[in-house]
Amino acid sequence: MHTPPSALLATRGLDKQFAAPVLRGVDFTLNRGEIHALMGSNGAGKSTLCNIIAGIHQPSGGSLLLEGGRYQPASIRDAEAAGVRMVMQELNLFPNLSIAENLCFRQLGNRAGIINRHTLRARAREALARLQLDDLDPDLPVAALGVGKQQLVEIARVLAQPVKLLILDEPTAALTDPQIDQLFLQLDALRQSGVGVIYISHRMSEIQRVADRVSVLRDGVLVATETARDLDIDRLVHLMAGPAMVHVPATGATPRPSGAKSRPPPGAVALRLEAFGRRGAFSDINLELHRGEVLGIGGLIGAGRTELLRALFGADSADSGWLRLPADGFSHRHRFRSPRQAIAAGIGLVVEDRKGQGLLLDKSIAMNISLGKLPQLHNGLGVVDDTAITRNCEQLCDTLEVKRDSLAQAVNQLSGGNQQKVLIARWLLQDLDIVLFDEPGRGVDARAKLRIQQLIRELAARGKAVVVVSSETEELLALSDRVIVLSNGRLAGEFDANTVTEEDLLAASFRYYSQGQQGRRPAVETSP
Ligand SMILES: Nc1ncnc2c1ncn2[C@@H]1O[C@H](COP(=O)(O)OP(=O)(O)OP(=O)(O)O)[C@@H](O)[C@H]1O
Ligand SMILES: [Mg+2]
Numbered sequence: 001m002h003t004p005p006s007a008l009l010a011t012r013g014l015d016k017q018f019a020a021p022v023l024r025g026v027d028f029t030l031n032r033g034e035i036h037a038l039m040g041s042n043g044a045g046k047s048t049l050c051n052i053i054a055g056i057h058q059p060s061g062g063s064l065l066l067e068g069g070r071y072q073p074a075s076i077r078d079a080e081a082a083g084v085r086m087v088m089q090e091l092n093l094f095p096n097l098s099i100a101e102n103l104c105f106r107q108l109g110n111r112a113g114i115i116n117r118h119t120l121r122a123r124a125r126e127a128l129a130r131l132q133l134d135d136l137d138p139d140l141p142v143a144a145l146g147v148g149k150q151q152l153v154e155i156a157r158v159l160a161q162p163v164k165l166l167i168l169d170e171p172t173a174a175l176t177d178p179q180i181d182q183l184f185l186q187l188d189a190l191r192q193s194g195v196g197v198i199y200i201s202h203r204m205s206e207i208q209r210v211a212d213r214v215s216v217l218r219d220g221v222l223v224a225t226e227t228a229r230d231l232d233i234d235r236l237v238h239l240m241a242g243p244a245m246v247h248v249p250a251t252g253a254t255p256r257p258s259g260a261k262s263r264p265p266p267g268a269v270a271l272r273l274e275a276f277g278r279r280g281a282f283s284d285i286n287l288e289l290h291r292g293e294v295l296g297i298g299g300l301i302g303a304g305r306t307e308l309l310r311a312l313f314g315a316d317s318a319d320s321g322w323l324r325l326p327a328d329g330f331s332h333r334h335r336f337r338s339p340r341q342a343i344a345a346g347i348g349l350v351v352e353d354r355k356g357q358g359l360l361l362d363k364s365i366a367m368n369i370s371l372g373k374l375p376q377l378h379n380g381l382g383v384v385d386d387t388a389i390t391r392n393c394e395q396l397c398d399t400l401e402v403k404r405d406s407l408a409q410a411v412n413q414l415s416g417g418n419q420q421k422v423l424i425a426r427w428l429l430q431d432l433d434i435v436l437f438d439e440p441g442r443g444v445d446a447r448a449k450l451r452i453q454q455l456i457r458e459l460a461a462r463g464k465a466v467v468v469v470s471s472e473t474e475e476l477l478a479l480s481d482r483v484i485v486l487s488n489g490r491l492a493g494e495f496d497a498n499t500v501t502e503e504d505l506l507a508a509s510f511r512y513y514s515q516g517q518q519g520r521r522p523a524v525e526t527s528p
Helices: 046-053 076-081 099-103 117-129 147-159 177-192 204-210 233-241 305-312 339-344 354-358 365-370 386-400 416-430 446-461 473-479 502-513
Strands: 007-017 021-031 035-039 061-066 084-087 165-169 196-200 213-218 221-227 269-278 282-290 294-298 320-324 347-350 434-438 465-469 482-487 490-496
Touching: 007 046, 021 046, 021 196, 035 046, 035 204, 046 084, 046 165, 046 196, 076 084, 084 147, 099 117, 099 147, 117 147, 147 165, 147 177, 177 196, 177 204, 213 233, 269 305, 282 305, 282 320, 282 465, 282 490, 294 305, 294 446, 294 473, 294 502, 305 347, 305 434, 305 465, 339 347, 347 416, 365 386, 365 416, 386 416, 386 446, 416 446, 446 465, 446 473, 465 473, 473 502, 482 502, 490 502
Parallel strands: 021 221, 035 196, 035 213, 084 165, 165 196, 294 465, 294 482, 347 434, 434 465
Antiparallel strands: 007 021, 007 061, 213 221, 269 282, 269 320, 482 490
């Protein structure tokens, strides 16, 4: 196959086989100074292709060329030595090391184990400033950051090194719009300087903004490479889904799963928060959750949204205020000290960081979905009723279209989006009264996202109280009946999802980051 002179990287007839073939005869070319988007459904092979280029996996067949020469990285180190670097889909930081140590990890042991803290910090600051993260304290442990900030630190870490070919595997899944703008500025600068970038994303709007060309993978086959400018969304969806699929949403916009106007008024109060707070995370939250209602929570990354959900779920404890529950007629003050207590009270949490907190990666799909449900699936003899588990799990996996060989397959063999679906399936099986979702659409493709949104709406229709945190305004509005906004840990607004505008949400998001916030009580606004 002819490779153009401007080609930075080319793959020829690349094959990869795990249990089944995952990549088949892939001829992919990346030019210098090009941002090349890689698209395709969950499980299509995007991460696998990039993992091979980055030296994480070795191909089963075919070859790679870098700047015209044979390129066979046997490890990440090999790839990095050749100037190929990847920001992985799953976070790859050391949670207990500080931001500075993570950023300068390679330099850490250089001088006989003596670390110059001052230099380290200065280098870290420089790397952080590139992504406008000047306000981050480089001495903080990475574990103290939310997933969005961790993602940015990861990107900063990779950009701090010299790079010829940069791979970003869904870098924006946990980022807010201003952070995405910042990242795109960086990418532009890299493009100007001749770096080649492979950019994986499920978001069409981003691709059209940032990419020069788009390649589409379907079931491990590269079905097309086209100029981004010329590619309309209908055609892209058609390429990704293949001829067999119909009824795929044709635009980036997600239709609201059920008619907003016809929705019944919210039901009884399922949970009441009174002056609920956790030092350093959020404070003075007064709020009611209703049965049959989806409550959306907006705000910037780090505003305290994830922390609030975690405290409701008992994963972290609140240290001020309390919860009141209908079970005791709202007469008792509750604070959960563990998820076990929260689950007993009927509350479940679908976390955003599936790797760190959600899944037992080396265990089977069936095990991961039925976790927590096992005691109820015992039959009269005390033996786990396998048929019941299997039936339930198969059904959920079918509904969510989890791409799998069998239910016995370990979760770490699934693609990122399919792992997310397993996590969601687990909580759907639980049948709790209150379900909290943290970024449910993160990393799943457009079809799966719509499915998940439908399932969330169905939960509400069945009388559950549902809470959804999402950084994507579109998703937030598509899902919610009511939206609240957290700003710097405080309740900065409450809106009807049918009438609220993006400007309303943005204004509320920034409210308590401005000067003079000390000691002021949040003025909660309700739209008419
Ligand atoms: N270690 C592994 N063992 C077995 N199968 C694997 C392994 N890693 C990936 N696969 C399979 O390879 C296929 C492609 O996965 P890959 O992660 O490349 O998909 P992807 O396009 O990145 O999807 P997503 O959008 O969900 O991230 C999937 O069907 C997945 O189950
Ligand atoms: Mg992937």
